[in-house]
Structures are given as C-alpha cells and as structure tokens.
Amino acid sequence: MLLAKSPFFNDRGEFLSAFVRHYGWLLLAALLPLSCSRPPEIPNVATDTLDPALATRLRECRSNLVAAPNSAEPWGRFAQVLNAAEFHSDAIACYQRAASMDPTSPRWPHLLGLLLLQDQPDLALIQMERAAALAGSTNDAPRLRLVQALVERARYPEAEREIQALLSQRPDHPAACLELGRIRLAQGRAEELATILVPCLTNVFTARPALLLLSQGRAREGKAEAAAELSRRAASMPKPFDWPDAFLMEVQSLRADRTGLADRANALLAQKRFSEADPIIARLLEQNPNDPEALLLAGRSSLLQRQCVEAESRFREHLDRQPQSLNGLIQLSLALLCQQRWQDASQILEKALTLKPDFAQAHANLGLAQSRLGHGEAALASYANAVRCQPGDTGSHAAMAEECLKLGRLDEARTHADAALRIDPAHAKAKAIDERLRQRR
Numbered sequence: 001m002l003l004a005k006s007p008f009f010n011d012r013g014e015f016l017s018a019f020v021r022h023y024g025w026l027l028l029a030a031l032l033p034l035s036c037s038r039p040p041e042i043p044n045v046a047t048d049t050l051d052p053a054l055a056t057r058l059r060e061c062r063s064n065l066v067a068a069p070n071s072a073e074p075w076g077r078f079a080q081v082l083n084a085a086e087f088h089s090d091a092i093a094c095y096q097r098a099a100s101m102d103p104t105s106p107r108w109p110h111l112l113g114l115l116l117l118q119d120q121p122d123l124a125l126i127q128m129e130r131a132a133a134l135a136g137s138t139n140d141a142p143r144l145r146l147v148q149a150l151v152e153r154a155r156y157p158e159a160e161r162e163i164q165a166l167l168s169q170r171p172d173h174p175a176a177c178l179e180l181g182r183i184r185l186a187q188g189r190a191e192e193l194a195t196i197l198v199p200c201l202t203n204v205f206t207a208r209p210a211l212l213l214l215s216q217g218r219a220r221e222g223k224a225e226a227a228a229e230l231s232r233r234a235a236s237m238p239k240p241f242d243w244p245d246a247f248l249m250e251v252q253s254l255r256a257d258r259t260g261l262a263d264r265a266n267a268l269l270a271q272k273r274f275s276e277a278d279p280i281i282a283r284l285l286e287q288n289p290n291d292p293e294a295l296l297l298a299g300r301s302s303l304l305q306r307q308c309v310e311a312e313s314r315f316r317e318h319l320d321r322q323p324q325s326l327n328g329l330i331q332l333s334l335a336l337l338c339q340q341r342w343q344d345a346s347q348i349l350e351k352a353l354t355l356k357p358d359f360a361q362a363h364a365n366l367g368l369a370q371s372r373l374g375h376g377e378a379a380l381a382s383y384a385n386a387v388r389c390q391p392g393d394t395g396s397h398a399a400m401a402e403e404c405l406k407l408g409r410l411d412e413a414r415t416h417a418d419a420a421l422r423i424d425p426a427h428a429k430a431k432a433i434d435e436r437l438r439q440r441r
Contacts (some may be wrong), residue, residue, distance in 0.1 A: 002387055006079035020342050021201055027289050033118070033170060038438035040080055040108075041344045042065055042078075042329075043062075043078075043082065043086050043087070043090035043093065043094065044059070044062070045082070045085070046088060047059060047085075049288040049289065049290070049404045050208075050287065050288060051255070051287050051288075053082070054084060054085055054254060054255060054258065057254060058078075058082070058085060059278040060304045061074070061077050061080075061081045061123040061332050064078070065077075065177070067079045070101075071101070072097075072098045072099075072101035072102035072108070073098075073102075073119065075094050075095075075097040075098040075101065076094070076098035076102075076107065076108050076111075076290070078094050078096065078103075078335075079091045079092075079093075079094030079095040079097075079108070079111070080100060080111065080250060080251050080254060081254055082094060082253035083115065083251050084251050084252070084254070084255040085097075085113065085133065086112040086291075086292070089387070089428060090114055090160045090303040091115060092112060092115050092116065094113065095109075095111055095112035096112060099112060099130075102105070102264070102321060104133065106130075106131040106133075106135035106139065106142050106247075107131075107247050109127040109128070109130040109131040110127070110128065110135070110141070110142045110145070110247050110249065111129035111247055111248070112124075112127045112145075113125070113126075113127035113128035113130075113145075114128075114133060114145065114248065115391050117149060117340045118324050119286060119324075120393065121153065123150070124149070124220055125145070125146070125149060125150070128145060128149060129144065129146060131146075131163075132146045134155035134161065135161070136145045137169045139172070139246065139247075140169070140175075141243065141244065141246065141247065141392065142168060142247075143162055143166055143247070144175050144176065144179075144243055145163060145168065145239045145245065147159050147161055147162045147163055147166070147176065147179050148161065148179060151179050151182050151183060154186070155188070156186070158317055159179065159183060160183065161181050162199075162440070163165060163179055163183075165174045166307065169181065173199070174199045174200045174203035174205065174206040174210075175200075175203075175205065175243045176198055176204075176420060177198075177200050178197065178200045178206045178209060179198060180196055180202070180212055181196045181197050181210065181214075182213060183191050183212050184196060185213060185216060188220075189218075190216075190217035190218075190220040190221050193213065193214050193217040193322070194214065194217075195357065196246055197210045197213065197214055204240060204241075205240050205241060205243050205244075206239065206243075207240070207241070208237040208238075208239065208240050209234075209236035209240070210391070211230050211233050211237070211337075212230075212231065212234045212427075214230050215228075215230035215390075215391055215392065216233040216388070216389065216391065218230060218391070219387075219388065219391035223388075224391060224419065224422075225422070227391035227392065228392040228422070228423045229339045230392075231390055231391055231392025231393070232392050232423075235392070236347045258284065258287070258291075258293075261280055261283065261284055262284065262293050262294070262297060263285070265277045265280040265297050265301075266297065267282050268280070269297070269300055269301055269304060271382075272304060274304070274305060277297075278301055281294060281297045281298050281301060284297070285298065292318050292321045292322045292328075295314050295315075295317045295318040296315070296325075296327060296328060296331065298314045298315070299313075299314030299315040299318060299330060299331055299332075302314060303334060303335055303338065304333065306340045307336065308335050308338035309335075309339065309343075310340070310366070311331075311334075311335040311338070312335040312336065314392040315328055315331050315332035315335055316332065318331075319332065323431070326352055326355045326356055326359075327349055327358045329349075329351055329352040329355070330349075330352055330359075330362060331369055332348050333345045333348040333349045333352065333362075333365060336348060337368070337369065339349065340372070342370075342372040343369075343373060345365070345369045346369040346370060346373070348364060349362050349365055349366040349369065350366065353366070358384045358389045359389065360389035360390035360393055360396070361381050361384035361390075363383070363384060363385040363396075364382070364386040364393065364395060364399065365381035366382040366384065366398070367379045367380070367381075367383040367396070367399060367403075369412070370382055371399070371403055376403055376407050378405050379399075379403050380400060380404070383399050383400040383403065387400070392423055394420045394427045394430065395425045395427075395429075396421075396425070397416045397417075397430070398416070398417065398420040398427060398429040398433065399416040399422035399429075400416040401413045401414075401415075401420065401430065401433045401437050402429065402433055404416060404422065405433060405436065405437070410437065410440065413433065413437060416435055417430050417433045417434045417437060418434075421434060
C-alpha cells in the first residue's frame with residue numbers, strides 16, 4: 001500500500017516511467033557532466049557556403065570557446081550560431097554541454113528541447129520540462145512551448161498541469177487559454193470554448209487561431225452558420241506571429257541577413273513578381289546550395305510558374321534535408337497534383353496529415369486526388385474532414401456536392417450545394433451544381 005501511494009507509480013504501477021517523467025531532467029543534469037568528463041571535442045564546421053556575416057560570427061564564437069572551454073556561456077553561444085546556421089547535430093551537442101555546465105540556466109535546455117522535438121520528442125520534453133521549471137515566472141515562453149508540445153501529442157493531463165501553472169501567474173494568459181481550448185475541443189467539451197477563449201480574442205498573437213478554434217467548436221455543436229461566420233472572420237485576419245520567445249529570438253537574430261532575403265523572396269512570390277524573386281532565391285542557393293528554406297522557395301517559384309517537374313525536384317531536395325517538413329510535403333503534393341499524379345499525391349498528403357491531422361486544405365486536396373482516382377467514398381470522407389476542420393470552406397462543400405452528384409446521391413448533393421451557397425451565394429461551382437440539380441428534378 002505504501003508503494004501504491006508513491007508519486008513515482010502511475011495507475012499501472014510502472015515505477016521507472018513515472019520516475020523519469022517527474023525527475024528525468026534532474027537525472028540528465030546529473031549524468032551529463034559524467035558523460036563529458038573527458039575534454040569535449042569542439043565542432044569545426046565548413047563556413048564557405050554560409051552568409052558572410054553568419055560565417056564570421058560562427059568563427060568568432062568558436063574562437064571564444066577554444067579560449068574558454070570550461071565555461072558554459074561560450075558553449076551555449078557557439079550552439080546558438082550553429083543552430084542559426086542549421087548545423088543541428090553539432091548545435092545539440094554544444095547545447096548539451098552548456099546545459100550540463102550551467103544547470104541553473106533555462107536558456108540552454110529550452111533551445112536544446114526545441115531542436116530535439118522533431119526527431120527525439122521524449123528527450124526533448126525532458127529538456128523542456130527542465131527549462132520551464134528553471135524559468136519559473138520570469139519567462140513564460142519555455143512553459144508555453146512545453147504545453148504546445150504536450151497538446152500536439154495529446155498528453156492532455158500533463159499539459160493541463162503546465163497550463164494551470166501559467167494561469168496561476170496570469171489568470172487571463174491568452175496563449176495558455178488557447179491551448180486549454182484545444183484540449184477541451186479534443187475532449188468533446190466544445191460548449192466551454194466561448195468562455196475559455198475570451199482572453200484570446202483581443203490578443204494579436206491568439207485572436208486568429210482562437211476564432212478558428214471557436215468555429216470548430218460551433219460546428220461540433222451543430223451551429224453551421226455561426227461556425228461559417230467565425231471562419232470568415234478568421235480568414236480575413238493576417239496570420240499571426242508566434243508567441244514571443246526571447247531565447248529563440250536570439251537564435252533567429254543571428255540569421256537576420258538570410259531570413260531577410262527569404263522574407264523578401266516570399267513577399268515577391270506572393271505577388272508573382274518572379275523576375276525579382278528568382279535572383280534573390282538564386283543568391284540564397286549560391287550562399288548555401290543545401291539551404292532547406294531556399295530550396296523550398298525555389299520549388300514554390302517553379303510551381304507558381306507551372307514548372308511542375310522542376311518544382312517537384314526542388315521540393316524533394318528540401319525534404320531530403322528536412323524529412324518531416326509539413327510545408328515541404330504539402331508543396332510536393334501540389335507539384336504532383338499539377339502533374340496529375342493522383343496516387344503519388346495521395347501518399348504524400350496522407351503523410352502530411354499524420355503531422356497535422358487538422359489541416360483542412362490537405363484533406364481537401366486528398367479528396368481531389370481520390371476523386372480523380374475514382375475513389376468516390378474516400379473522396380467524400382476527405383472532403384468531410386476538410387469541412388470539419390474548417391466549417392466555412394465553401395470549396396469542400398461544393399466538392400462534396402459534386403462527388404455526391406457523380407454517385408447519384410442527389411439529396412446529399414443538394415445538402416452540400418446549399419451549404420456552400422449559404423456561405424458564398426456567388427460560388428461558381430456550387431451555383432453550377434445547383435443548376436444541374438434543378439434540371440434533374
């Protein structure tokens with residue numbers, strides 16, 4: 001009985017997993033110095049393909065580390081520059097060294113956890129828990145990023161504990177309320193969202209995602225018109241920046257030149273000013289032919305210019321360097337759809353949806369590919385998922401109407417055409433389907 005009451009046991013009496021979950025970061029903090037007892041090897045990376053300013057900064061930080069290898073700060077600062085230059089494995093090793101040498105700083109385990117999150121999530125969460133505990137009330141970013149990582153992995157009880165810690169410091173914390181809303185929606189408690197999300201609706205970082213979340217909640221409650229209106233309001237707002245993270249901004253500031261060029265190219269591509277965007281992209285690739293973001297930009301430019309085969313090649317190069325890139329997978333699927341390679345596009349979209357199951361446009365594109373393959377029922381299921389994720393998506397309602405019409409399910413076709421026209425009375429495809437249905441009466 002005494003053992004059963006121990007905080008180290010979970011409901012199945014599993015001592016080890018519970019102990020590691022509660023105290024894993026303390027174990028790592030104790031063990032890392034032992035693993036680094038021999039003189040550590042300082043990474044020496046090639047800088048000839050980097051942006052000149054970043055290359056200079058990297059060499060300077062390495063020199064500082066060579067001069068003071070027994071201090072945490074030079075290890076951490078060198079790790080940040082390696083991180084900015086996307087030498088991720090070397091950055092991880094240096095962050096680990098900095099975290100072991102200075103167990104009181106939240107900066108190094110936080111940045112280490114963010115880097116580990118994609119490929120080693122269990123180790124990442126241990127580091128992020130450590131950072132959140134060390135940061136306390138002085139910096140909300142480490143705890144918030146931990147919450148987001150837990151929510152994304154459906155570890156809701158742990159996420160709620162961290163959310164309550166944020167709310168105890170600031171009862172109307174918008175980002176914490178947003179994550180609590182995501183949990184309640186996943187738990188089928190959509191009726192609570194209207195109250196939970198109130199602090200989010202007036203905050204520049206959370207207003208748009210809160211409206212989209214509230215839209216999903218209204219749809220779950222069967223309030224289609226309210227859901228559609230909320231979705232339209234969200235769509236009219238600019239995409240927000242991430243919640244401020246001072247530690248991460250230190251890394252991002254180190255690649256300001258590269259990021260500035262990439263942002264400029266993105267803006268020009270959005271305006272289809274290819275003659276101005278392409279030289280910038282070429283410059284980025286000249287500086288670093290393996291730059292994942294530059295490869296993605298090159299692919300986008302080719303795709304927008306309907307050079308679909310070239311776009312596919314660029315996106316595959318990007319994914320060779322970042323296999324779990326959601327944007328890369330989505331862009332590759334568009335290049336495959338452009339080539340009418342429906343089966344290949346379906347496989348890529350399914351992989352993308354394992355990374356982000358609530359991506360409405362990915363569901364809609366998967367529906368299109370399945371429709372072209374003649375898989376009508378599968379197409380309808382994908383379009384239905386798109387509508388569930390984004391209730392105001394007129395295109396998916398119209399696509400469902402068209403698919404039902406092909407299958408001879410006229411009543412369902414009418415329902416979905418009407419839904420599309422209620423949202424957008426001028427929607428061309430929905431109007432055409434409506435006319436065809438009238439002729440078949």
